[in-house]
Amino acid sequence: MTQLPGLLDTEAIRKDFPILDRVLHDGKKLVYLDNAATSQTPRQVLDVITEYYEQHNANVHRGVHVLAEEATELYEGARDKVAEFINAPSRDEVIFTKNASESLNLVANMLGWADEPYRVDHETEIVITEMEHHSNIVPWQLLSQRTGAKLKWFGLTDDGRLDLSNINEVITEKTKIVSFVLVSNILGTLNPVEAIVRRAQEVGALVLIDASQAAPHMPLDVQALQADFVAFTGHKMCGPTGIGVLWGRQELLEDLPPFLGGGEMIETVSMNSSTYAPAPHKFEAGTPPVSQAIALGAAVDYLTAIGMDKIAQHEHAITEYAVKRLREVPDLRIIGPVTAEDRGAAISFVLGDIHPHDVGQVLDEQGIAVRVGHHCARPVCLRYGIPATTRASFYLYSTPAEVDALVDGLEHVRNFFG
Amino acid sequence: MTQLPGLLDTEAIRKDFPILDRVLHDGKKLVYLDNAATSQTPRQVLDVITEYYEQHNANVHRGVHVLAEEATELYEGARDKVAEFINAPSRDEVIFTKNASESLNLVANMLGWADEPYRVDHETEIVITEMEHHSNIVPWQLLSQRTGAKLKWFGLTDDGRLDLSNINEVITEKTKIVSFVLVSNILGTLNPVEAIVRRAQEVGALVLIDASQAAPHMPLDVQALQADFVAFTGHKMCGPTGIGVLWGRQELLEDLPPFLGGGEMIETVSMNSSTYAPAPHKFEAGTPPVSQAIALGAAVDYLTAIGMDKIAQHEHAITEYAVKRLREVPDLRIIGPVTAEDRGAAISFVLGDIHPHDVGQVLDEQGIAVRVGHHCARPVCLRYGIPATTRASFYLYSTPAEVDALVDGLEHVRNFFG
Amino acid sequence: MKLDSMYQEVILDHYKHPHGRGLREGDAEVHHVNPTCGDEITLRVKYDGSRIEDVSYEGQGCSISQASASVLNDLLVGKDLAEARRIQEVFLELMQSKGKLEPDDAMEEVLEDAVAFAGVSKYPARVKCALLSWMAWKDATAQALGEDRESAVRKSA
Amino acid sequence: MKLDSMYQEVILDHYKHPHGRGLREGDAEVHHVNPTCGDEITLRVKYDGSRIEDVSYEGQGCSISQASASVLNDLLVGKDLAEARRIQEVFLELMQSKGKLEPDDAMEEVLEDAVAFAGVSKYPARVKCALLSWMAWKDATAQALGEDRESAVRKSA
């Protein structure tokens, strides 16, 4: 077996993930390389979900009975865990949403309804980048259409990086918000936060960072990032579906208006008017995703016990190996950075003129699960003149042997369509 | 043991709910009477959740690999189940949200951004009722503030029913939307849908029904209701947290604009503009609550196997018994209908001048879980001049013995504060 | 091998050597995409009364969607509309059969090369690829004949 | 019985016979609510320099929130602000102790009747009830002395 420096003990880790033992088709063992779409869920997290429903399930915040108190403590305890995980200055800055997309839409909507100085209107500008996930494009297109604000974006260089050469023209005094992805889900690129934040601060624009592909894979420190908001999603970091996070600076969360209205987010309600609870509750209307938040807390415990720095190291080693091996495949072109520097563990590529859909299908027949398509980042495909890509993405349980299986599988694809 | 006609075999049913065996404090068996806040979750649903993560977990819609196909089939299969459960004309009319609150906010936001003839603006009116849950008040207050539309509402009669005497003044030609609760979570009242829908149709207003307290407890037929939208929530009907439903008429869903933007809800995206997928996907931005939807499908299977009519019958019998027994308690005043006719299984009351918080605390000490407070329906408390109520609410596993325990517990409360 | 049931020789042939590809003059043009994977097709129809004079197309996509467009061109050009509709319906039925329909002689007579897609119907994610051009044709026809513009209307951002 | 640790005689006494209840003249008035349960209090403070001349209040709520306001009135009226702040802090510490703090003599000296709330600190949902009037007092004081209006500002719909 290939040995690389910095690898985790994947043999032990893989025992925590029952699904990795699954056998597909006629005896092919699952090679799961679709982690950028969603990660698998360890037994430790599943046990917490079951225990919650078997022992503590109740609606939170509003009860004096034991179950309600336990459920509330578990739910709010999960908030503490997430706050610590991202080094938030205060637990009250952690808002639970249903996914990263809601987190991003939440910010867009808050700014659309905000008072000055935050308000986005027809005299202001919004800045994103060409490598955003659709979930960080469409909310801003909608906001721009609905307020008249101008939507601008950073383009990409040929090697899959942000083109910041015109940063002073893109981010101007009119810019109210700059929203960009920390690690691209299609290119794998890790973006230079500091340069963007510095310019945004210069002009007094708020910064929202989409950390959906970062939070699962590397230590995340919202204070070090110096952003105003950070969004990510539970199902990509060993947590369940149905849970996302928005972190925001406390003063902003105090000043900004609510988005969804309803139970839990109020202070007092009469038919004529209502006042709102302080953040984070102001932004959590209705019964929150209680068991999902608790399970995310368990996922955070799981990841922390292994160590986010160790996970990053492991993925870096795997990525380095994968880039090297993929570059040996004839006719294969990596879309995105072609080294392992400043990149995450998602690698997109095209294979000659074989359509990714066909690549994915033939790989699947061998038990290898990759994603094909535009990966919710169609502008990137347009930018590089390709209809779609095939993407392999790794996580803490990925092994060099799985990289080898992918490379062998691609050989098979080439023969099949050769 | 008290035998009532129409009861379910609760002995068998209770075996499905592990939490009901829980012992609290010093050996007190849990008497869970907080079902209007959230229901408990049967083993059948928990098993489906675990099996999903251990066997099929993948992101939906976008993959060609086996897991992605299985996950998609399970997720879309859950949509079929829910559609059948509510007798929806088409499965594409079922939108998965995170809870009923999001479903209600979704409609409010669609109408705020809609084109004519749906658009809510400063020349139009919104109609709700005084017995709405905060989740069906605050979204309309926000919409009214943000568009200038006038918010109007039906008042309540002294016996806890809607006062429809001035229906023609409340619902007028200016009314764009009438949104009301089918069964009140605080009063228990079952509202007369037909009269309201008829008047709304007369003036061309849309009708949204909040069925959060109805879907879990009685057969729900969206076609029979003749509403335009129906909202409900998973965690009150044996499903998990983190999942809600909005049903809407297909033509409306086609015509109305999206709310949250992002992955999954698009047809095609470029930096300059996007087009949207047809409903329901248009309204499901980002990775949906996959496992939660699947679990809700399992909950629907569970409820259907028992039979919604049988569940309604059971609850009616329990409610009748509970109303009778509670009325025997000295100084107890029921807030809401004092018979079991046209009401659900949530019964609010006040006990002399003992504050509900204290009532709840002393009951809890005996293992009896009730909810106390304003139940996210503070205007109802204001209307009846009370600070809060104690609420006992029943479900398919509730027994006459639990009603007896409640009544004994209240006797204890009276002695304690006597 | 299961894969061979999807990637029949006939399909790979059409994919590598598509028939009637390219955009020519038409009475109506539509652009359809498969949001799942980004497959796209631009398709034009030309009618001579109720006779299909031409179906021309451009697009990008996987072997299944490309081959399917090529087969469509083969099957429909020259046919009368009623006949073409029947072919389309039979093809739709086959594709929605989840691999449970074994094409019989009658079906083979109607679908010719298109029966090769029977294996694709086992793969839900790919059924949409196979249907892309057929849905586009249906839509373009409705537009050309001014029957029903409904399905062509999509809210646009 | 665990319940008795919450509902101490002292607390029930204050609840049934509250001290200093009613609204009288003051330098500042605040209205606080506990969104969890709807408990409300309107509270006024009157200062004579740094001496608390009066704390008057009206409200509705459970035994714990009502008794706590009564005890507050007992403890703070007539005290100097610095001393009152110290009492408030000790009470806060006790309430946040989750039942793990056994009040010693020193604490009893400071809190007098208020030590009876030690048992309440075991019930997270009720801690807010016990603190409602104390938070209102802190807020009203800040307003009366014009120190810090921050905490009084709430966005209103």
Ligand SMILES: Cc1ncc(COP(=O)(O)O)c(C=O)c1O
């Ligand atoms: C009548 C009613 N409407 C709406 C809701 C909101 O449901 P959720 O909290 O799941 O959003 C509830 C329950 O809390 C309810 O009882």
Ligand SMILES: Cc1ncc(COP(=O)(O)O)c(C=O)c1O
């Ligand atoms: C970079 C990035 N942003 C946002 C999202 C959206 O996350 P979700 O689908 O959980 O809302 C994703 C994943 O799909 C992503 O990769």
